[in-house]
Every structure is written in structure tokens, then in C-alpha cells.
Amino acid sequence: MRRRVAIVILSRNLPHAVDRLVSTFRRYDLEETDIYVVEAGTDRDKLSEHHTTWASWDEAMREGLRPARGFNLGVMELIRSGRLQDYDFLFLVRATVQLDGPVVTRLLDQMEAHPQVGIISPCGETWPEQDLVGPDSLRYVWHINHHAWMLRRCFVDLIIDHQGTDHGPIFDGSNFRSYGTDTELIVKGYINDYATALSTACSLREDQELLKTRADLIRTDPYDINARKVFDEGFQWMRRKYGFTTRLQFQEYARLWYDRFFVLHPSLAPYRLLPEEAPVS
Amino acid sequence: MITLPAGAERNPRLAALAAQANAWPNTQIGVGVVSLNVVDAAVEIAQEHDVSLMLIASRRQIDSEELGGGYVDGLTPERLAARVRPRDARDRVLLCRDHGGPWQGANGGAPASPEQAMDEARDSFFADLDAGFDLLHIDTSVCPGTDTDDGPQRRLLELYDACWTQAREGGHHIAFEVGDEEQSSVTEGLEQPRRLLQTLREYRRDADAPPPLFVVVQTGTKVMERRNVGSLSAPYRIDGQMPPQIHLPQVMALVREFGTHLRQHNTDYLPTEILEWHPLLGIHAANIAPEYGIEETLGLLAVMEGRGAGDLSQRFLQLAFDTRKWEKWQLEGSDGTDRDRAIWAGHYVFSTPEFAEIRAELLTRVSLTSEELDRLLIDRIKASILRHIRAFRLVP
Numbered sequence: 001m002r003r004r005v006a007i008v009i010l011s012r013n014l015p016h017a018v019d020r021l022v023s024t025f026r027r028y029d030l031e032e033t034d035i036y037v038v039e040a041g042t043d044r045d046k047l048s049e050h051h052t053t054w055a056s057w058d059e060a061m062r063e064g065l066r067p068a069r070g071f072n073l074g075v076m077e078l079i080r081s082g083r084l085q086d087y088d089f090l091f092l093v094r095a096t097v098q099l100d101g102p103v104v105t106r107l108l109d110q111m112e113a114h115p116q117v118g119i120i121s122p123c124g125e126t127w128p129e130q131d132l133v134g135p136d137s138l139r140y141v142w143h144i145n146h147h148a149w150m151l152r153r154c155f156v157d158l159i160i161d162h163q164g165t166d167h168g169p170i171f172d173g174s175n176f177r178s179y180g181t182d183t184e185l186i187v188k189g190y191i192n193d194y195a196t197a198l199s200t201a202c203s204l205r206e207d208q209e210l211l212k213t214r215a216d217l218i219r220t221d222p223y224d225i226n227a228r229k230v231f232d233e234g235f236q237w238m239r240r241k242y243g244f245t246t247r248l249q250f251q252e253y254a255r256l257w258y259d260r261f262f263v264l265h266p267s268l269a270p271y272r273l274l275p276e277e278a279p280v281s
Numbered sequence: 282m283i284t285l286p287a288g289a290e291r292n293p294r295l296a297a298l299a300a301q302a303n304a305w306p307n308t309q310i311g312v313g314v315v316s317l318n319v320v321d322a323a324v325e326i327a328q329e330h331d332v333s334l335m336l337i338a339s340r341r342q343i344d345s346e347e348l349g350g351g352y353v354d355g356l357t358p359e360r361l362a363a364r365v366r367p368r369d370a371r372d373r374v375l376l377c378r379d380h381g382g383p384w385q386g387a388n389g390g391a392p393a394s395p396e397q398a399m400d401e402a403r404d405s406f407f408a409d410l411d412a413g414f415d416l417l418h419i420d421t422s423v424c425p426g427t428d429t430d431d432g433p434q435r436r437l438l439e440l441y442d443a444c445w446t447q448a449r450e451g452g453h454h455i456a457f458e459v460g461d462e463e464q465s466s467v468t469e470g471l472e473q474p475r476r477l478l479q480t481l482r483e484y485r486r487d488a489d490a491p492p493p494l495f496v497v498v499q500t501g502t503k504v505m506e507r508r509n510v511g512s513l514s515a516p517y518r519i520d521g522q523m524p525p526q527i528h529l530p531q532v533m534a535l536v537r538e539f540g541t542h543l544r545q546h547n548t549d550y551l552p553t554e555i556l557e558w559h560p561l562l563g564i565h566a567a568n569i570a571p572e573y574g575i576e577e578t579l580g581l582l583a584v585m586e587g588r589g590a591g592d593l594s595q596r597f598l599q600l601a602f603d604t605r606k607w608e609k610w611q612l613e614g615s616d617g618t619d620r621d622r623a624i625w626a627g628h629y630v631f632s633t634p635e636f637a638e639i640r641a642e643l644l645t646r647v648s649l650t651s652e653e654l655d656r657l658l659i660d661r662i663k664a665s666i667l668r669h670i671r672a673f674r675l676v677p
Contacts, residue, residue: 128523231516246554
């Protein structure tokens with residue numbers, strides 16, 4: 001049976017987290033998935049036994065790859081090996097995320113029911129958006145962060161940058177720490193008539209403890225310092241690439257394309273996260 | 282866009298504020314009465330830039346004579362009006378009560394009984410009306426003892442009714458602001474403000490009372506130390522909270538549904554890029570207070586320390602530190618120094634006799650007149666107010 005989903009897990013020095021994710025996928029979603037693990041500058045003794053790609057060149061070992069370049073590498077490997085077209089969906093998951101149950105199967109069901117959705121994400125367990133989406137449902141959104149996104153491959157085919165050896169095929173790797181690259185991908189979706197959906201058919205947990213207190217483990221700066229670098233680089237990137245001087249402008253840009261999507265697809269209006277707004281007054 | 286309740290348009294200052302709000306997308310500003318110099322700076326800006334603004338005074342800052350006045354030079358509502366009105370020929374400065382209500386006053390000692398606290402709140406509001414205040418914010422969120430679920434709303438309706446009756450009988454054309462939530466960094470659910478507005482709507486139907494001009498709803502702003510630690514300005518998701526870009530449209534829909542307008546409190550220290558978005562996000566009005574007080578404190582320290590009176594700055598800082606008023610602004614796990622703490626509390630001592638001594642000595646030592654020193658401080662405060670006014674698109 002053809003496996004329709006390529007799962008790409010991005011990790012750095014987190015073999016146990018990878019093991020846990022792989023175990024969950026194998027237990028619940030084995031028939032639908034192939035699993036690829038990108039080790040982004042991971043120390044040799046902390047490689048997951050499941051790893052398929054190890055970014056071990058000097059810079060990667062020193063700085064890691066961060067989300068944009070890390071997931072780009074995973075997708076690039078699929079392209080190089082000619083396997084990208086074997087799949088209908090890519091599921092790009094950070095190793096710092098915890099998932100339970102048949103997450104892939106549930107997201108697939110929703111992707112099949114919503115052919116205009118190009119990106120879908122499980123809702124975080126603590127995200128208040130759950131109340132807006134309702135149980136076992138989905139809503140189209142213009143702003144969510146990338147923790148575990150399933151992408152429709154035909155959407156990826158549309159936006160893929162085959163020339164972008166430096167920047168990568170999907171995310172803009174020139175923004176190293178990647179703040180805003182997820183919003184950019186959402187915008188690319190709406191521009192190309194693909195929505196981004198938030199699902200409550202399954203959920204994710206972020207390992208906050210790991211992110212905030214174990215920076216040493218994933219060999220990055222302490223949380224606050226890393227966060228500052230992430231935002232500073234992201235703001236510079238938005239200014240350089242788009243001319244946005246505030247992140248709100250970027251979000252408003254995404255919102256414009258989101259609203260336009262519903263002009264083109266009025267029948268999908270019930271899936272808006274919020275009812276259509278009256279003009280600001 | 283601001284729609285005044287029927288009758289309020291007969292108040293020239295409210296009418297001017299509404300006209301300003303309706304000219305183009307902008308956000309109205311509330312300036313906290315944290316010192317006399319802040320009052321004077323705001324009045325000057327209103328005249329020089331022909332802009333309407335709201336002076337907002339909490340009961341701890343200014344209260345009636347009978348209730349002990351406040352920490353701002355012992356000003357009463359009447360004396361505040363006497364200071365402002367003669368200099369406001371253009372009717373650009375609205376006098377507003379901020380967080381009026383029971384247990385909101387400066388009275389020390391044991392908390393008043395519920396009956397006494399309500400009586401005092403009512404007397405305080407009536408003194409505001411007598412002084413010609415334009416807007417009353419009724420905040421009944423404080424209760425030192427055990428409160429019932431509907432306690433804040435019950436008290437709010439009682440005070441709304443009393444104030445509206447008194448205003449109507451006295452021929453005062455005023456507006457109201459309501460909101461019974463305390464400042465919070467989180468974007469809380471909207472059930473509580475919805476319940477409040479619904480209850481108020483039912484009361485108004487029976488009492489023929491006007492809707493509140495403004496309602497306070499948490500938008501994710503919170504002032505601690507010299508920072509805004511709320512989610513509105515956080516560039517990342519705060520665990521368990523609705524992102525502001527999703528929360529705010531819901532808030533705006535709620536206030537539209539009830540025919541009122543959003544007033545955001547605790548807007549201090551937001552970066553200009555966030556302030557500039559307030560008009561486009563539709564936030565009708567926003568309050569800034571301690572930021573201006575601290576600006577004045579920093580101005581004083583600059584004069585003292587820049588002109589060889591460092592010993593006076595130490596006395597001033599010690600005086601402010603000893604009030605321990607900084608405690609309410611301090612973040613858990615703060616790495617602030619004692620100097621930082623003193624700066625957070627500096628404006629609370631401007632009216633004390635001890636500070637008057639320090640100030641008098643400063644004037645002698647640095648060869649400044651009192652007017653010259655105030656001019657330095659007022660100009661510094663005005664620059665800070667202008668940052669907000671420009672970002673809110675109140676002036677070009």
C-alpha cells in the first residue's frame with residue numbers, strides 16, 4: 001500500500017523526543033507514513049537511531065539549522081532522491097512537540113474533506129483558539145506558528161523554489177532563526193488559493209520546559225537571548241524583504257490575503273475563525 | 282468613530298472629543314493625573330496642538346476634601362477644575378474620573394465596611410459632578426472581603442443609577458465608562474464584559490439611562506516596572522492566551538454590539554510601532570499614566586545629577602524608596618536595583634514636605650527658579666505625551 005505522508009522530524013540533540021514521536025507515529029499512523037528525521041547539527045552521540053539525514057558540516061554543528069533551513073534540508077533530500085512526488089502530503093514536525101493518538105490519520109481526514117486547505121496544524125492544548133474552533137473541527141486562520149504542519153504536496157509543488165539553493169525550497173532560509181517564515185508560507189498559500197487550517201481533531205503540546213530551561217541540551221542560547229535574536233533577525237528580514245517596519249504590518253498583509261480567499265470562496269465562510277469584520281470605525 | 286450618548290453632545294468638551302474621533306481613524310488619549318506638571322503639560326499640548334485629550338484622575342490621586350484628597354498636591358476635583366478650565370479656552374481638556382468606586386480611595390487603615398465604601402464612592406462621584414467633570418469611570422472590581430459573583434455588577438448598577446440621577450437633576454451632561462476588571466497581562470475571555478454590558482443594558486432600558494461611552498476590556502496590556510509585559514506587545518504567543526490579533530476583533534465586535542467603545546487601560550511603555558496600530562485596530566481610547574510620572578522623575582534626576590547635586594538625588598531616591606509604593610510595580614523575580622525601585626515610586630512623593638525641602642535646596646544650588654525647573658520638566662513630559670498623540674494619529 002502506498003504511503004501518502006512523508007513525516008519530516010527536525011531535531012537537535014533530542015534523541016528521546018524523536019523516539020517518542022516515532023513511536024507515536026508507528027503506533028497510530030504506520031500505514032500512511034514514511035518517517036524522515038533530520039538531525040540538524042546534532043552531536044554524534046545524540047543522534048537518533050531513526051535519523052535519515054545528519055547535517056554535520058561545521059556551521060550546522062556550530063549553529064544548528066533552525067526551522068527554516070532544517071525543514072528545507074528534509075524536503076531537499078526528498079527532492080534529490082526523487083521521492084517527493086511519491087507522497088500526497090508532508091508533515092513537518094519539530095522534535096520539541098509532543099503528539100498523541102492517530103494525529104496523521106485525523107489530519108488526513110480533514111485534508112480530504114477540505115481540498116482548499118494547503119496547510120493544517122493541530123491546535124495546541126493550551127491555545128484558547130480551541131474554543132473558537134469547537135471540538136473535532138477546523139477553522140481557517142491567517143496566523144499560527146509552525147510546530148507541526150501538514151502540507152498538501154500539490155501546494156508545495158506550486159511554491160517550491162528549485163533555484164533557491166541558499167534559501168531552500170519552501171521556507172526562506174535567509175532568515176536563519178526563522179521568525180515570520182511561517183507567516184510567509186501561510187501568505188503564499190492564500191495567494192495561491194490554499195488556506196491554512198487549525199484543527200481540533202487532534203492536539204499538540206509544546207515542551208515548554210525544554211525550550212525555556214534546557215537550551216544547553218539543544219545547544220542554543222539561553223531562552224531570552226535566543227528569543228531576542230529570533231525577533232531581531234525576523235524584524236530585519238521583514239523590513240529587507242517586504243519593507244514592513246512592524247510585525248503587525250506583516251500580519252495585516254496575511255489578513256488581506258486571508259480575506260480575499262473568502263471573497264473567492266464564499267461557501268467556505270463558515271470556516272473563518274472569526275466572523276467577517278465590519279470595517280474599522 | 283465615537284457616537285455620544287443622547288444629551289452628551291451638549292457638553293462642548295465631549296462634543297469636541299467625538300468630532301476629533303470621527304474626523305479620521307485615531308485613538309483618543311487618557312493622560313493620568315500623576316503630578317501637577319503632567320496636568321500642565323497635557324493642558325499646554327491640548328492648546329498648542331488643538332487636540333482633545335482626557336485627564337484621568339484616580340481617587341488615590343485626587344479626591345474630595347472630605348475624603349482626604351489624594352497624593353497629587355492634595356488636589357480636589359474642584360481645585361483640579363480650577364487649575365485646568367481657565368487655561369482651556371478651546372474646551373479641549375476633559376476631566377475624567379478614573380477607577381472611581383468603592384475601596385478605590387487613598388484612605389489608610391482598616392478597609393471601610395461595604396456600606397461606608399459605597400457611600401464614600403457615591404460622595405466622591407458627586408464631588409466630581411459638582412466640579413464639572415465630563416466623564417466618570419465606575420470600577421467596582423475591588424472588594425477587600427469575600428465577594429459574591431454578582432457583587433461587582435450589583436455595586437456598579439447602584440452607582441451608575443445614583444450618578445446618572447444626580448447628573449440629570451443637576452443638569453450635568455456627562456458620559457460614563459464602565460469596567461470591573463483589574464489590569465491583567467492576559468487577553469481574558471469576553472464572558473465577563475459581555476455579562477456586564479448585558480446587565481447594564483437591561484438596567485438602562487428600565488431607567489432610561491444612557492449607554493456607557495467607554496468600556497474597559499482587557500486587551501493584553503499590563504504595566505510592571507518600566508515595561509509593558511502584556512501579550513499585546515509580545516512578539517510570540519504567551520502560553521494559554523489568545524493572540525491579540527484574534528482577541529481584538531472579538532473585543533471590537535462586542536463593543537459594537539452594545540453600542541459602546543473600547544477604552545484600553547495600561548497603555549504605558551508600548552513601543553511606538555504598537556501604538557501606531559491602535560487607530561487601525563479600532564481601539565477607541567487608551568490610557569497612559571505612570572510613564573509620565575516616571576518621565577518627570579527622570580527629568581528631576583537629570584537636573585540633580587547633571588548639575589552637581591547628586592546628594593539631593595540620593596535623598597529624593599531614598600524618600601521615594603521608603604514609600605515602598607514600588608512594590609506594586611515590581612515583577613516577580615525582578616532584577617531591578619534599589620535605584621530602579623525608587624524611580625518607579627518617585628512621583629508619589631512630589632507633594633510631600635520632605636520633597637519640597639529637597640526641591641527648594643535644588644533650586645538654590647543650581648540657580649534655577651521654580652518656574653524654570655517646572656518648564657524643564659513640563660517640556661520633557663510633553664515630549665512623552667506627544668509620542669503617544671502622534672502615534673494615535675491625533676495630530677499630523
